[in-house]
Structure formats: structure tokens, C-alpha cells
Amino acid sequence: MKVLLTVLDGISDRPIKKFDEKTPLKKSDTPNLDHLARSGVNGILDPISPGIRAGSDTAHLSLLGYEPRDIYTGRGPLEASGAGIKVKKGDLGLRCNFATKENNEVVDRRAGRISNTSELVKSINEEISEIEGVKVFFKESTGHRAGLVLRGKNLSNKITDSDPKKPHKEPKKIKPLEKEAKKTATILNQFISETEKILKDHPLNEKREKRGDLPANTVLLRGAGKVPEIDNIKTKYGIKGGLITATGLIKGIGKICGLDIIEVPDASGSVDSDIVAKAEKTLEVIDDYDFILLHIKGGDEASHDGDPEKKVKFLEEKIDPAMKKIVNNLDNENVVKAVTADHTTSSELKDHTGDPVPLTINSSNVRKDEVTKFSEETYKGGINRIKGRNLMPILLDLANRTEKYGA
Amino acid sequence: MKVLLTVLDGISDRPIKKFDEKTPLKKSDTPNLDHLARSGVNGILDPISPGIRAGSDTAHLSLLGYEPRDIYTGRGPLEASGAGIKVKKGDLGLRCNFATKENNEVVDRRAGRISNTSELVKSINEEISEIEGVKVFFKESTGHRAGLVLRGKNLSNKITDSDPKKPHKEPKKIKPLEKEAKKTATILNQFISETEKILKDHPLNEKREKRGDLPANTVLLRGAGKVPEIDNIKTKYGIKGGLITATGLIKGIGKICGLDIIEVPDASGSVDSDIVAKAEKTLEVIDDYDFILLHIKGGDEASHDGDPEKKVKFLEEKIDPAMKKIVNNLDNENVVKAVTADHTTSSELKDHTGDPVPLTINSSNVRKDEVTKFSEETYKGGINRIKGRNLMPILLDLANRTEKYGA
Structure with missing residues (x-):
């Protein structure tokens, strides 16, 4: 049966x-x-x-x-896998939001409910494939969502989120919650700052701003977890x-x-x-x-x-x-x-x-x-x-x- | 109460x-x-x-x-204990069937439903009490059934059965499922071949064949398990x-x-x-x-x-x-x-x-x-x-x- x-x-x-x-x-x-x-x-x-x-x-x-x-250590690897990243045991996965930042404040956690971020993701992937010897995989999901995966040695999910959760707050720096997580936090903060550089003058954002939509000029990370065996x-x-x-x-x-x-x-x-x-x-x-x-x-x-x-x-x-x-x-x-x-x-x-x-x-x-x-x-x-x-x-x-x- | x-x-x-x-x-x-x-x-x-x-x-x-x-690692030690063997922690126990083999094929897994095997068991015990430094205990149970116990060092229950389960199949060689089980498999295969020699011309089997009953000329082993503490x-x-x-x-x-x-x-x-x-x-x-x-x-x-x-x-x-x-x-x-x-x-x-x-x-x-x-x-x-x-x-x-x- x-x-x-x-x-x-x-x-x-x-x-x-x-x-x-x-x-x-x-x-x-x-x-x-x-x-x-x-x-x-x-x-x-x-x-x-x-x-x-x-x-x-x-x-x-x-x-x-x-x-x-x-x-289960966090929702991140499940979302990243759902977005289509082929995760492996030991990978670190995170949930991402494309968001809008003005004067270092998140004004919209969903970047004006942007519906298609594939052009942005493509540009990010062209520029970032590795940080400090750790492989980086990034993929869009539905709407403003995306998945991020780090693959490499000595990664830890014991870190804080960058997502402030509420609007009109500063995005948070990702902090390690244990000594072994320092490297992971550094890589992720670097990923965010490099991504912001790529998004700043991205043609898609220029188009959005021209027609009065909020630009997707940053990414917020949360839900870090390790892919289980x-x-x-x-x-x-x-x-x-x-x-x-x-x-x-x-x-x-x-x-x-x-x-x-x-x-x-x-x-x-x-x-x-x-x-x-x-x-x-x-x-x-x-x-x-x-x-x-x-x-x-x-x-x-x-x-x-x-x-x-x-x-x-x-x-x-x-x-x-x-x-x-x-x-x-x-x-x-x-x-x-x-x-x-x-x-x-x-x-x-x-x-x-x-x-x-x-x-x-x-x-x-x-x-x-x-x-x-x-x-x-x-x-x-x-x-x-x-x-x-x-x-x-x-x-x-x-x-x-x-x-x-x-x- | x-x-x-x-x-x-x-x-x-x-x-x-x-x-x-x-x-x-x-x-x-x-x-x-x-x-x-x-x-x-x-x-x-x-x-x-x-x-x-x-x-x-x-x-x-x-x-x-x-x-x-x-x-619980297998039914063997429980059956052997039930048959009357005084098992000790660490013993390896197995279930046995007396069976009938012809041309290297099991023709009856129950040796014509033989009802009393005590004479056969007695002869086997007279000949076999130790193999490769490991003590051997064998005892009849109801009908065609018997219990077998090995007592010694480095025994393992990670072995295959010799019982082919279905009639008209060859009895299987007992194989180790882990490296440490090699000795156990060797001892048990030797037990089977020595037993077959004892049973071959046993007076009880000669009597059975004379009256048209199937001889109990082999034993089939299965259900290996260690006696738990x-x-x-x-x-x-x-x-x-x-x-x-x-x-x-x-x-x-x-x-x-x-x-x-x-x-x-x-x-x-x-x-x-x-x-x-x-x-x-x-x-x-x-x-x-x-x-x-x-x-x-x-x-x-x-x-x-x-x-x-x-x-x-x-x-x-x-x-x-x-x-x-x-x-x-x-x-x-x-x-x-x-x-x-x-x-x-x-x-x-x-x-x-x-x-x-x-x-x-x-x-x-x-x-x-x-x-x-x-x-x-x-x-x-x-x-x-x-x-x-x-x-x-x-x-x-x-x-x-x-x-x-x-x-």
C-alpha cells in the first residue's frame, strides 16, 4: 500500500x-x-x-x-535548500531578505516587496564566489527572499542576525556568540558590505528608483544553521x-x-x-x-x-x-x-x-x-x-x- | 498486594x-x-x-x-536459555534447527518434524565441547529445535545465518558482517561441519531412514545474539x-x-x-x-x-x-x-x-x-x-x- x-x-x-x-x-x-x-x-x-x-x-x-x-540548528539551511542551493552536510545556511536602507536605517525590510531579484543575484554571484577561503552560494527565492550558503572549514551557526526585524532600525553587525564563530561573523559582515557595493548603482535599482519603487540596496541575514547529517x-x-x-x-x-x-x-x-x-x-x-x-x-x-x-x-x-x-x-x-x-x-x-x-x-x-x-x-x-x-x-x-x- | x-x-x-x-x-x-x-x-x-x-x-x-x-541483539540467546543452557553475560547464543540435507540442498528444514533429538545432542556434546579455545554448549529444545551457545573472548553477533529459510536451497556459509566477527563465523562453520560428520552415520538416523523418516543430518543456525547484562x-x-x-x-x-x-x-x-x-x-x-x-x-x-x-x-x-x-x-x-x-x-x-x-x-x-x-x-x-x-x-x-x- x-x-x-x-x-x-x-x-x-x-x-x-x-x-x-x-x-x-x-x-x-x-x-x-x-x-x-x-x-x-x-x-x-x-x-x-x-x-x-x-x-x-x-x-x-x-x-x-x-x-x-x-x-535542527536553524531555518537558514532549509530555506537555502528550498531556494535551490544544493546544500551539503556541514554547510552553513542563512535566510536573506533584500531590503531598503536609507541613512544607515532599514526603511523597508522587503525592498518595496520586490518580486524578482534574479538580476541582482546574478550580479552578486559574478563578484562573490569565495570569501577568506570559504565558498559562497547565493540564490533568489520567492519575492524579496533569498538563501545564502557558506561552505568551508570551521564555520559556526552561533552568531547573531543582521536583520533588525523591525523597520526604522539600523541593520545589526553580525556578532559571534562563541569564539569559534568569529571567522563566520567576519565573512558574513564582509558579504553584506560587498553586496551593498554591488547593489548601490545596480541598473535594476536605478530603474526601480526612476519609477518610484524602493531600491533593493542591502541584504538582511538571519536564521543561521548547519546542514545536518x-x-x-x-x-x-x-x-x-x-x-x-x-x-x-x-x-x-x-x-x-x-x-x-x-x-x-x-x-x-x-x-x-x-x-x-x-x-x-x-x-x-x-x-x-x-x-x-x-x-x-x-x-x-x-x-x-x-x-x-x-x-x-x-x-x-x-x-x-x-x-x-x-x-x-x-x-x-x-x-x-x-x-x-x-x-x-x-x-x-x-x-x-x-x-x-x-x-x-x-x-x-x-x-x-x-x-x-x-x-x-x-x-x-x-x-x-x-x-x-x-x-x-x-x-x-x-x-x-x-x-x-x-x- | x-x-x-x-x-x-x-x-x-x-x-x-x-x-x-x-x-x-x-x-x-x-x-x-x-x-x-x-x-x-x-x-x-x-x-x-x-x-x-x-x-x-x-x-x-x-x-x-x-x-x-x-x-536485545537477537533471539538466539533467549532461545538457548529457554532450552536450558545456563547462559552468562557476553555469551553468544543461536537458534538451531535439525534439518535434512540431500546433495547439499536442504530438503526439510525440520528433519521430518523429528520429535526427540536428545540422542543426537548427546553424541554432539560428547565430541564437541570447545572449538578454537571457545566453549561450546548445545542443547535440544522442543521438536526439531535446539540452542547453541559459544562462551569465550572476542565473539560477535554480527554474522549471517546459515539457515536458508526456504527448502530446496543450499545451507549458507556463515559470514562475518564486521572484521571482529571473523573468528565467530569460522567457529560456527566448523561446528556445523563437525556436527554433520557426527550425524551422518548416527544410529538414530539409520533407524529413521529404515522406517522411511528423513534423517536429521545437519543443523541450521540463525538469530545470533549476545546475552545482555x-x-x-x-x-x-x-x-x-x-x-x-x-x-x-x-x-x-x-x-x-x-x-x-x-x-x-x-x-x-x-x-x-x-x-x-x-x-x-x-x-x-x-x-x-x-x-x-x-x-x-x-x-x-x-x-x-x-x-x-x-x-x-x-x-x-x-x-x-x-x-x-x-x-x-x-x-x-x-x-x-x-x-x-x-x-x-x-x-x-x-x-x-x-x-x-x-x-x-x-x-x-x-x-x-x-x-x-x-x-x-x-x-x-x-x-x-x-x-x-x-x-x-x-x-x-x-x-x-x-x-x-x-x-
């Missing part, structure tokens, strides 16, 4: 006052998600462990069966896995874990994304894989915007029609279908919280329970409460793809 | 299509098991951890509170424990953990076993012990045979009458009675699966819940979901036999 794991990013929530204490999941009319719950086995899942506020990165690592405490999915579980996502960070995790990235042109990672197209792509490729991770982002965005109505709308008008495709086309004799979230995102707090998330597993061989709706009330089901890293062993066992431990 | 832990080997199952999606436990009429659940506290238990397909050996170690990942039950928990089982492997685990093996002549480890005799033996000896592990095997056998009806029959006609003895004779003021399984065995897959198993704990001091039947639906009970290694601390706490941790 194959496994399809659908992760509804941040779909879980806390009770919403104006929804009469219902969560968006509980308020939504989602007959297809509910069908999966009603004919499946249900429970709740702590992405990391109870009460821990997971990021999407640490949660996805955990859902894939890795122990983030052993391998991990067994990929193939080695770990003996399966061929694919990933469908529009989110760079999740792509980066997929690449590091050895999942094939399956592109869907009309998927955007926002509430306007074509989720049915993602479901259709899943149906198209599932025969080529043992395992597909289908990641759907919009619900998280709605919560970060503090808009639970948008979350309900996204659930009813985007997610559930996509689930209908899956329910109608993947039979439960051949595919173990699981639906969960990577973390709770509170629409009132506009941020992730440490609450558990719902989990439904649907296949012909599960012990069905009495849960009838996919919501935070799946706690009443037969799975009770598990941790993120327990999920893959359960799904692969149901798919009859595991080795016996002992005799 | 005393503790009686009844382990119904492989009794848990997945939904059975021809049972209208009921499991054998759910389908069975077992008033006495159900009485224990109805007046007890219930939950589900992951023998190792969620989704992990446990063997009976790793599961029993876990149920006794040991961490198999720290101590573990605290026995007495040291670990301060209790005197006894074990009632008809299964060699479980006896071996009991011996290694310091449980007294209590024999019941009419117990066979099969569906035809006299389980009531085991319950009666339990009543007879419980005054001499703080803890009894009562192991009942037949349900697992029925599942491995793909026969859920046989499992139901065994539950109704063998297990439940034995439980009646226990319910009627061990009052819940004096004995904490727990019933669980070591793993799920799917009657449709005919093999172990990673699903959780039911758990009932019955004593006067438990917080009773609303569960009314001993089945996989014990997930609704007050224990929720625990791991195998959590069970002993819970049972010993209810028996008021534990030390406070802290003040």
Missing part, C-alpha cells in the same frame, strides 16, 4: 469567541474531510511534544520521523517519496530528507492557491511513489492574519474540494490516507501555539472509531494522543512496509 | 472483513475477560512504541520494564517473580530476567493447550510469589495460521474459562490483575503488526472507567495510551511495592 500524508499547515486553532467558542475546523462545513474521519481512526498529535510551540520546519521534520532536537527517507524507511508544496521552507526540508519535489504551477502557498490542482497532481503522480507528502499552507496564513473567517472559507472552498478529489479517487485498500496539521495557529494570537493537532488515518485496515468530524475533537478517537515522530511508523505499518523488530 | 500479569500472545487483531469489521476480541463472547475490564481501568498499550511491529521477545522484555533497544527482576523491582509459559523463547526471557520457570505439564503453547491447568497452577503457586507472568500463546498461532475463527474459539473455550478461575479465586483486594497482549497479530496478514494492544488492570484501588469489554476499544478507558515499559511501574505502584521518587 501507498501512503498519502496531507499536512494542513496551521489548520488547528483555539476556540474563537465570535464563533461561539468553536474552532474554525469545528465551524467549517467539510463533508469530505469529515468522511475521512468518520471512516477512519482518529486522535490528536503533538508535533514535537505536549505544549511545545512548533515551527513549520521543526514540526515537518518530526512528522517525517526525525528528531528535530538532534538535527540525516538518513534520507529512502535509507530510513526504504521508500520513494514525493513532496507537493508551494512553500520554499517545506521544499528545503523535502530536499534534505530526500523527497522529490513535485511542482504544481498554480499552487501559491496562500489562500488564493489552487489546492484542487495539488490534489490532481497527487493523483497523477502517486503511482510513481510509495509516499506522498501533500502540504497545504493557506490556513496558517489566514490565522497569522488574524482572520478566522478566511480560514473557514479556505477550509470549505479550497481544502474540502481538494479532499473530495482524494476521497473519490484513492481507494482505501491501496492508499493509507492521513490528514493532520504541523501545528496549531491561533487566529486570535496570530501565532503558533503548543496545542495538539487533529489526526485522521483512513485505510481499509484501521480500527474505525466513533469520531464523525475532522476537528480538534478527534481526541475522542482510537489513536488517543501520539507524537509527531510516531506518525511515520504507524502509517508505514498500516501500509505493510515495516520490518519486524525482534521475532 | 501481588501482581498477576496475563499476556495473551498476539490476541489483538485488526478488523476482520468476514466478522463485519469486528476484531476476534470484539466478536468473542468472553464474560470473564469482560468482567475484568468492566470492573477495572482500561487503555491501549504500544509494546515498543507506536507503529513498531514487535516480536514476542522484544515485546516481553518491554512489558517487563526493560528497554529492548539497549539489550541486565538487572534481574529481584534487583530491579525487589520482587520474587514466577513465569508460567509453554514457549521456549518466553522461558528464555524469564530466565534471563530472573523469573522462576513454573512448569505446567499439559500446557503446549498451541490452541490445544490446557489453559485452565495454567490458571490452576497460577492459583497454586501465587502465595509463593510477588509477581506472576502468565503467558498464553494459542491466539497468536491461530492468527499466524490466518484463522480468526480459531482465535475466537480459543478465546471463548480456552482463555475465558481460565480467566474464570482467576476471577473467582483471586480477589481484587490482594491481587492486581492485568491482562494485555505482547503485540497485535493480524489474522488477515498472518503476521505481527504495529497496532496498539488492549490493556485491562483490575484491582480494588484502580479508577474504574466505562469500558465494558476486553477488546481493542479499551482505548476509551482511563489509562489512555501507554508504552510497554510503563506497565510494570504502574502495576507495582498499585500493589504498593514502589519507592517514592523524591520527597
Whole structure:
């Protein structure tokens, strides 16, 4: 049997006052998600462990069966990998923003929401390929984002960010947090100053300024982390896995874990994304894989915007029609279908919280329970409460793809 | 208070299509098991951890509170101990089959299901007691089975099996999987060739061939493992424990953990076993012990045979009458009675699966819940979901036999 794991990013929530204490999941009319719950086995899942506020990165690592405490040092290498840099074990990765600086003050952390930085990146790469004997890889990602990777000896992720996080602040000098990180900090500060020289009179910035747009005249760095050494999915579980996502960070995790990235042109990672197209792509490729991770982002965005109505709308008008495709086309004799979230995102707090998330597993061989709706009330089901890293062993066992431990 | 832990080997199952999606436990009429659940506290238990397909050996170690990942290297030493070899820490143990070889091909892995090999074992022991300075211990077990132990320096369990597993294959040469295992592989290959010389013209084999039975003219080795260093039950928990089982492997685990093996002549480890005799033996000896592990095997056998009806029959006609003895004779003021399984065995897959198993704990001091039947639906009970290694601390706490941790 194959496994399809659908992760509804941040779909879980806390009770919403104006929804009469219902969560968006509980308020939504989602007959297809509910069908999966009603004919499946249900429970709740702590992405990391109870009460821990997971990021999407640490949660996805955990859902894939890795122990983030052993391998996660920062978001940088995952973003850099997602941007398309072929990272290697031991590389130092960072997240970058193109930004606008005036009088040594960051006036816009996103450089007027610049949408295409490839010309800038090209110029930077022409000038900078090595600093102090350390190789430098730089690549644009979506919008104002980019990834930076350093490859060489004695690099450390124990450094501060240059990103001041808020506008109208000076960009910070990157500082070492341990003696061994001095060299890394020096290289990165040099990267920033050399980049600023390249960007200062760049033709693209001149064009932007002429038409009244903010110039992308600096880069802000944050999220330094080392690329971990991990067994990929193939080695770990003996399966061929694919990933469908529009989110760079999740792509980066997929690449590091050895999942094939399956592109869907009309998927955007926002509430306007074509989720049915993602479901259709899943149906198209599932025969080529043992395992597909289908990641759907919009619900998280709605919560970060503090808009639970948008979350309900996204659930009813985007997610559930996509689930209908899956329910109608993947039979439960051949595919173990699981639906969960990577973390709770509170629409009132506009941020992730440490609450558990719902989990439904649907296949012909599960012990069905009495849960009838996919919501935070799946706690009443037969799975009770598990941790993120327990999920893959359960799904692969149901798919009859595991080795016996002992005799 | 005393503790009686009844382990119904492989009794848990997945939904059975021809049972209208009921499991054998759910389908069975077992008033006495159900009485224990109805007046007890219930939950589900992951023998190792969620989704992990446990063997009976790793599961029993876990149920006794040991961490198999720290101590388990293979089934061999447990089988050898179960056969009666007094194993010591560091010994290398292997499982053996007497088999029939013709033209260098294994024609029967069980030597015509030979029932008594003690004469063969005696001859082998007369000839072989040491190879290359390493002591050799060999002992017959039930039927065609035997245990082999090597005692000496620099032995390794990182070797391949000689058993080809399927008939009409050549027996394999034992090969080292690491450099340090070369000596062990050499000794074992020499043991096999010397044994074959002894068996070739053995009077018992001549007799067998005369009456048309297959000769036991070779031994097949597998399941190499080192005898672990573990605290026995007495040291670990301060209790005197006894074990009632008809299964060699479980006896071996009991011996290694310091449980007294209590024999019941009419117990066979099969569906035809006299389980009531085991319950009666339990009543007879419980005054001499703080803890009894009562192991009942037949349900697992029925599942491995793909026969859920046989499992139901065994539950109704063998297990439940034995439980009646226990319910009627061990009052819940004096004995904490727990019933669980070591793993799920799917009657449709005919093999172990990673699903959780039911758990009932019955004593006067438990917080009773609303569960009314001993089945996989014990997930609704007050224990929720625990791991195998959590069970002993819970049972010993209810028996008021534990030390406070802290003040």
C-alpha cells in the first residue's frame, strides 16, 4: 500500500469567541474531510511534544520521523535548500531578505516587496564566489527572499542576525556568540558590505528608483544553521517519496530528507492557491511513489492574519474540494490516507501555539472509531494522543512496509 | 498486594472483513475477560512504541520494564536459555534447527518434524565441547529445535545465518558482517561441519531412514545474539517473580530476567493447550510469589495460521474459562490483575503488526472507567495510551511495592 500524508499547515486553532467558542475546523462545513474521519481512526498529535510551540520546519521534520532536537540548528539551511542551493552536510545556511536602507536605517525590510531579484543575484554571484577561503552560494527565492550558503572549514551557526526585524532600525553587525564563530561573523559582515557595493548603482535599482519603487540596496541575514547529517527517507524507511508544496521552507526540508519535489504551477502557498490542482497532481503522480507528502499552507496564513473567517472559507472552498478529489479517487485498500496539521495557529494570537493537532488515518485496515468530524475533537478517537515522530511508523505499518523488530 | 500479569500472545487483531469489521476480541463472547475490564481501568498499550511491529521477545522484555533497544541483539540467546543452557553475560547464543540435507540442498528444514533429538545432542556434546579455545554448549529444545551457545573472548553477533529459510536451497556459509566477527563465523562453520560428520552415520538416523523418516543430518543456525547484562527482576523491582509459559523463547526471557520457570505439564503453547491447568497452577503457586507472568500463546498461532475463527474459539473455550478461575479465586483486594497482549497479530496478514494492544488492570484501588469489554476499544478507558515499559511501574505502584521518587 501507498501512503498519502496531507499536512494542513496551521489548520488547528483555539476556540474563537465570535464563533461561539468553536474552532474554525469545528465551524467549517467539510463533508469530505469529515468522511475521512468518520471512516477512519482518529486522535490528536503533538508535533514535537505536549505544549511545545512548533515551527513549520521543526514540526515537518518530526512528522517525517526525525528528531528535530538532534538535527535542527536553524531555518537558514532549509530555506537555502528550498531556494535551490544544493546544500551539503556541514554547510552553513542563512535566510536573506533584500531590503531598503536609507541613512544607515532599514526603511523597508522587503525592498518595496520586490518580486524578482534574479538580476541582482546574478550580479552578486559574478563578484562573490569565495570569501577568506570559504565558498559562497547565493540564490533568489520567492519575492524579496533569498538563501545564502557558506561552505568551508570551521564555520559556526552561533552568531547573531543582521536583520533588525523591525523597520526604522539600523541593520545589526553580525556578532559571534562563541569564539569559534568569529571567522563566520567576519565573512558574513564582509558579504553584506560587498553586496551593498554591488547593489548601490545596480541598473535594476536605478530603474526601480526612476519609477518610484524602493531600491533593493542591502541584504538582511538571519536564521543561521548547519546542514545536518540525516538518513534520507529512502535509507530510513526504504521508500520513494514525493513532496507537493508551494512553500520554499517545506521544499528545503523535502530536499534534505530526500523527497522529490513535485511542482504544481498554480499552487501559491496562500489562500488564493489552487489546492484542487495539488490534489490532481497527487493523483497523477502517486503511482510513481510509495509516499506522498501533500502540504497545504493557506490556513496558517489566514490565522497569522488574524482572520478566522478566511480560514473557514479556505477550509470549505479550497481544502474540502481538494479532499473530495482524494476521497473519490484513492481507494482505501491501496492508499493509507492521513490528514493532520504541523501545528496549531491561533487566529486570535496570530501565532503558533503548543496545542495538539487533529489526526485522521483512513485505510481499509484501521480500527474505525466513533469520531464523525475532522476537528480538534478527534481526541475522542482510537489513536488517543501520539507524537509527531510516531506518525511515520504507524502509517508505514498500516501500509505493510515495516520490518519486524525482534521475532 | 501481588501482581498477576496475563499476556495473551498476539490476541489483538485488526478488523476482520468476514466478522463485519469486528476484531476476534470484539466478536468473542468472553464474560470473564469482560468482567475484568468492566470492573477495572482500561487503555491501549504500544509494546515498543507506536507503529513498531514487535516480536514476542522484544515485546516481553518491554512489558517487563526493560528497554529492548539497549539489550536485545537477537533471539538466539533467549532461545538457548529457554532450552536450558545456563547462559552468562557476553555469551553468544543461536537458534538451531535439525534439518535434512540431500546433495547439499536442504530438503526439510525440520528433519521430518523429528520429535526427540536428545540422542543426537548427546553424541554432539560428547565430541564437541570447545572449538578454537571457545566453549561450546548445545542443547535440544522442543521438536526439531535446539540452542547453541559459544562462551569465550572476542565473539560477535554480527554474522549471517546459515539457515536458508526456504527448502530446496543450499545451507549458507556463515559470514562475518564486521572484521571482529571473523573468528565467530569460522567457529560456527566448523561446528556445523563437525556436527554433520557426527550425524551422518548416527544410529538414530539409520533407524529413521529404515522406517522411511528423513534423517536429521545437519543443523541450521540463525538469530545470533549476545546475552545482555541486565538487572534481574529481584534487583530491579525487589520482587520474587514466577513465569508460567509453554514457549521456549518466553522461558528464555524469564530466565534471563530472573523469573522462576513454573512448569505446567499439559500446557503446549498451541490452541490445544490446557489453559485452565495454567490458571490452576497460577492459583497454586501465587502465595509463593510477588509477581506472576502468565503467558498464553494459542491466539497468536491461530492468527499466524490466518484463522480468526480459531482465535475466537480459543478465546471463548480456552482463555475465558481460565480467566474464570482467576476471577473467582483471586480477589481484587490482594491481587492486581492485568491482562494485555505482547503485540497485535493480524489474522488477515498472518503476521505481527504495529497496532496498539488492549490493556485491562483490575484491582480494588484502580479508577474504574466505562469500558465494558476486553477488546481493542479499551482505548476509551482511563489509562489512555501507554508504552510497554510503563506497565510494570504502574502495576507495582498499585500493589504498593514502589519507592517514592523524591520527597
